[in-house]
Amino acid sequence: MTTELKSKISMMRTLPNTTILNTGLLIIMVVILTGCAASTNPISGRRAYNYAWSPSEEIQIGQDADSQIVAQYGLYNDEAVSNYVNDLGQELVGISHFRREGIDPVFGSMRFHFRVLDSPVVNAFALPGGFIYVTRGLLAHLENEAQLAVVLGHEIGHVVGRHGSKAMWRQQFGTGALLLGAIGGQAVFGGNTAENVMNLGGTATQLLFLKYGRGAESESDQLGVEYAALTGYDASQAAAFFRSLKRLGEQSGQELPGLLSSHPDPGDREAYMHERSAKWAAEVPMDKVGRDTFLSQVDGIVYGEDPRQGFVRNDIFFHPDMAFSFPVPSGFDVVNQPTQVVMVPEDQQALVLFSIETEHERARDAAEALKTQEGIQVIESGIGQAGGLPMHYVVADAKSTDDQELRIRYQYVEYDGNVFVFTGMALRSAYSQYADRFVRTMTGFRQITDDRILATQPDRLALLRTVQSGLFGTLIGSSLPQNLTQLSMAILNQVEINQQISAGRTYKTIR
Numbered sequence: 001m002t003t004e005l006k007s008k009i010s011m012m013r014t015l016p017n018t019t020i021l022n023t024g025l026l027i028i029m030v031v032i033l034t035g036c037a038a039s040t041n042p043i044s045g046r047r048a049y050n051y052a053w054s055p056s057e058e059i060q061i062g063q064d065a066d067s068q069i070v071a072q073y074g075l076y077n078d079e080a081v082s083n084y085v086n087d088l089g090q091e092l093v094g095i096s097h098f099r100r101e102g103i104d105p106v107f108g109s110m111r112f113h114f115r116v117l118d119s120p121v122v123n124a125f126a127l128p129g130g131f132i133y134v135t136r137g138l139l140a141h142l143e144n145e146a147q148l149a150v151v152l153g154h155e156i157g158h159v160v161g162r163h164g165s166k167a168m169w170r171q172q173f174g175t176g177a178l179l180l181g182a183i184g185g186q187a188v189f190g191g192n193t194a195e196n197v198m199n200l201g202g203t204a205t206q207l208l209f210l211k212y213g214r215g216a217e218s219e220s221d222q223l224g225v226e227y228a229a230l231t232g233y234d235a236s237q238a239a240a241f242f243r244s245l246k247r248l249g250e251q252s253g254q255e256l257p258g259l260l261s262s263h264p265d266p267g268d269r270e271a272y273m274h275e276r277s278a279k280w281a282a283e284v285p286m287d288k289v290g291r292d293t294f295l296s297q298v299d300g301i302v303y304g305e306d307p308r309q310g311f312v313r314n315d316i317f318f319h320p321d322m323a324f325s326f327p328v329p330s331g332f333d334v335v336n337q338p339t340q341v342v343m344v345p346e347d348q349q350a351l352v353l354f355s356i357e358t359e360h361e362r363a364r365d366a367a368e369a370l371k372t373q374e375g376i377q378v379i380e381s382g383i384g385q386a387g388g389l390p391m392h393y394v395v396a397d398a399k400s401t402d403d404q405e406l407r408i409r410y411q412y413v414e415y416d417g418n419v420f421v422f423t424g425m426a427l428r429s430a431y432s433q434y435a436d437r438f439v440r441t442m443t444g445f446r447q448i449t450d451d452r453i454l455a456t457q458p459d460r461l462a463l464l465r466t467v468q469s470g471l472f473g474t475l476i477g478s479s480l481p482q483n484l485t486q487l488s489m490a491i492l493n494q495v496e497i498n499q500q501i502s503a504g505r506t507y508k509t510i511r
Contacts (some may be wrong), residue, residue: 008487012195026250037096037352038452040104042104042160042161042380043127043160043161045102051166052169055104055110058128060129061128061164062127065127065131066115066131069127069131072337073117073118073135073338074119076116076301078120081136081301082114085114085134085139085152088148088149092149092156092228095231096164096223097218097223107243109113110130110132111130116136116150117307119133119135120305121138122135122248123155124321125207126155126164126196127361128159129159131159132152132155132156132159134152138151139296139298140301140303141248141298141492141506142241142294142298143240143241143485143493144237144290145288146233146237146289147234147237147292149227149228150224150225150228150241151224151238151241153223153227154224155220156222157219157220157222157223157227161223163220166216167339178466183427188229193301204393221269225238225276225280226334228278228286229281229284232284233275233286233290234239234286235277236277238273238277239270239277240270240494242269242270242415243270246493247491251487283423295506296388296463297457299461299463300460301461302460303460304458306458307458308321308457309321309338310336310341320453321453323416323448324416324420326442326444326445327444329343332344333345349426349427349430349433350424352423352425353422354423357412357419357424360419361419362390362414362419363419364383366412367393368395370396371396372393375399377477378394378400380396381394386411388447390413390414391411391413394409395407395408396463406425406427407427407431408433409423409438410423411442413442413443420445422438422442422445424438424442459481460511461508462508462509462510463507465504465506469500469502470500470501471498472489472490472495472498472500473498473503475496476490476507484510489508493507
């Protein structure tokens with residue numbers, strides 16, 4: 001959870017009416033297709049009928065989905081880095097097909113938005129309507145501006161190629177069931193329900209990015225190289241990045257890290273980058289690399305998970321930025337998101353959510369408002385304290401969207417001008433198995449006073465310059481931060497452990 005929690009759209013509110021975990025997922029859910037939209041392919045200029053949405057609908061869908069993507073991942077709080085990515089992105093948009101003669105005026109005037117997400121995952125993706133996202137994890141693993149240009153150009157290509165609209169068209173009659181199933185799954189215990197809740201907000205990414213298919217990805221690769229080349233960048237530099245992706249996958253035992261898993265094999269893309277770049281090099285000057293400029297921008301960027309936004313130690317969840325803690329229920333796993341903390345047992349038969357209650361200024365008012373909601377049958381309510389802080393709780397029965405009988409314990413705590421809410425739920429028949437753990441967690445909310453916890457800082461990327469030449473493994477040494485190895489540092493720098501590094505070269509390390 002970030003300190004901007006209260007001002008963001010709450011991804012989990014108290015139960016309205018009879019709907020459990022009604023989170024108001026993407027407006028895309030509302031745009032259930034009734035037909036196809038005849039429109040022009042911005043790249044070929046030809047009329048086509050395989051688009052789910054009109055140009056104006058794509059813009060609206062992107063706008064509505066953007067707020068949920070931001071709420072899910074959070075924005076990286078560094079204006080200089082954000083402006084740097086945006087400036088380069090806008091330069092690439094300027095030479096894209098959306099800014100060429102004969103383009104549909106709606107596309108010609110479309111604004112592009114470039115976001116840096118506060119996530120350690122190495123990832124980039126796009127939504128219809130000109131919304132492009134890169135993570136700080138991806139920025140940390142790039143080596144120069146030319147690589148970033150190809151990545152941004154690739155994502156711009158998804159928007160220009162209208163790949164989200166095409167993908168949705170292919171699923172036209174199955175989409176309604178798919179999306180409604182995703183909504184319903186949030187309220188049903190069992191199966192992968194907990195995973196769905198923990199991935200709340202990822203629906204947009206999965207549908208509009210992962211489902212593009214290899215044809216769309218190949219077209220975006222072509223456009224990524226083209227747009228980078230036309231702005232003067234050496235697009236062949238991207239080959240080394242795709243090699244790093246492959247090494248990251250091998251290191252983690254997966255084909256590709258994170259949400260990039262459905263992309264074409266990065267080994268093939270590595271060769272493609274060289275081949276395609278060579279063709280453009282014969283037509284336009286491509287001498288810009290921008291290594292020093294890029295490295296100066298990512299110097300100091302947060303690397304890995306940011307403990308200031310929450311971490312678990314000895315079964316206690318600590319949030320240094322907001323100065324609170326609470327015990328994690330025994331046997332529960334924790335997923336910390338920008339707008340909520342999700343705690344789920346291995347059997348996925350219960351759930352505890354922690355977030356800020358944004359509609360009331362006092363715990364009492366929030367509890368009283370809950371009691372009046374339709375579909376809520378109050379079993380018990382009361383007042384008390386949690387770490388000396390005012391607390392109100394409500395235990396109630398309700399039905400899920402598929403009529404399963406649930407029992408839920410809500411607990412509202414006033415702290416530092418906010419009302420925090422715990423929501424612990426399980427099937428009514430199984431509630432007694434979890435009730436004691438719910439109570440222990442909720443009444444265990446405390447203010448952090450330990451200066452050591454309050455002073456916790458994240459790891460950050462730092463730049464060093466070699467004094468003399470030598471093998472990378474020797475230069476980087478063996479005294480590395482926790483969970484880092486010489487291999488991970490070599491991948492971070494796009495080199496091999498036994499590669500000779502010349503004197504005076506800048507490389508990345510973690511402090």
